[in-house]
Amino acid sequence: MIGLLRNNKNFFYYFMGNFISSGGDFIDDVALAQLTFYVTKSTLLMSCVFVIKILFLVVSLFTSVLVDRWKKKRILVLSSLVQAVNLMVLFCLYVQDSLNVGLLFLFIVVQTLFSILSISARNAIIPLLVPREDLVKASASLSVVMQVLQITAYFFAGILIARFDVTGAMAIDSLSFVLAALSLLKIKLPAEEKAEMGRQDFSFREELNRGFAFIKKEKIILAVMLVTFGGNFFSAPTESVMPAYFSESQFDTAAFSRYMLLAALGSVMGSCWVAKVNAKLEVSRLGGMLAGGFLLGGLGIAGLYVNRGLVPYVCAWLIGLSEGFVSVLNASLIQIKTPQEMMARVFSVFKCTSYIASPLGVVAAGALGEYLKLNIIFLPFGIGLLVVAVYTGISFRRKGVLAQEVR
Structure with missing residues (x-):
């Protein structure tokens, strides 16, 4: 990975811009929610900030059609600058005590819209930057x-x-988007990006339907989305109910923190290991590695049934490894098998599909938790993920899913 950043200047500038702007997005999550509470004094309205972000994931299914047609670099730069200006104006209005609820939510909607546009463009531009x-x-x-x-x-x-209070955080956040834009401006894209706007016979409805038709027809993409949905469904409860799991099993108060640390460490290790091993493997075996990622996760989740000693921490590491494998491989498979002019649309559907699975899994686990001990709940969820692993391996092999990619 270090070699890629060192040798590919375009990817390096994108990497830095993505790092800075993604950090800004995370600060937004906290600062805008906190600002909403300051202005409205309502926890309900504060929670609406997160609801807006979720709703715009659905909106991205439609905006991604435009992202596929527009120049990706221009979208990334303009999105960063608009978010920077939006936050700075919001900052000024709040400092001058001129901010009301209506204006606040207007600014939040603008911020979220351009954040979603930026996310779609980030996924779509990567194949233009690296071989x-x-x-x-x-x-x-x-x-x-x-x-x-x-x-x-x-x-x-x-x-x-x-x-610095929420206003200081917003000012720093605004600066981060400016820095991201400056980094992204240094990217030099190939000729195909510059010629992308050439088509004049554009029909939004036809292009939207064309995107869904492509996903339905392309078995690789459909398989990745199906197994990712299943993987997210069965793995989602491992974070949401873990505090209750450790409490119920009478672990000490720091147990959950240790669990999350080991899971994060495993995730980073998994991502790094996939990149290293891939240099020794043909790309046609990525499907098998994806199945292996789900297998590790299934073993880790099922292992949480044993709620004593060091077992939960070993399981945390396995679950983290699984997340590292899957997060890299499913994105890579989509990038490999999707034409450039459809990239944003496919990733938008993929993001929505995978995101919807998590709350469904959490609700299912919570419902079972009303009747069963939490360690027992993890056993069927782990078995479910193992089934996903088996299905992934069989599906990719039977369909010859990746057989054409090396041609």
């Missing part, structure tokens, strides 16, 4: 970044708010 054989390494690098940000960003957002 085909480096897609797995690129996905692994970005996966590690997101994992590190998830571990640290909310913590630092809390520090920023505590040190």
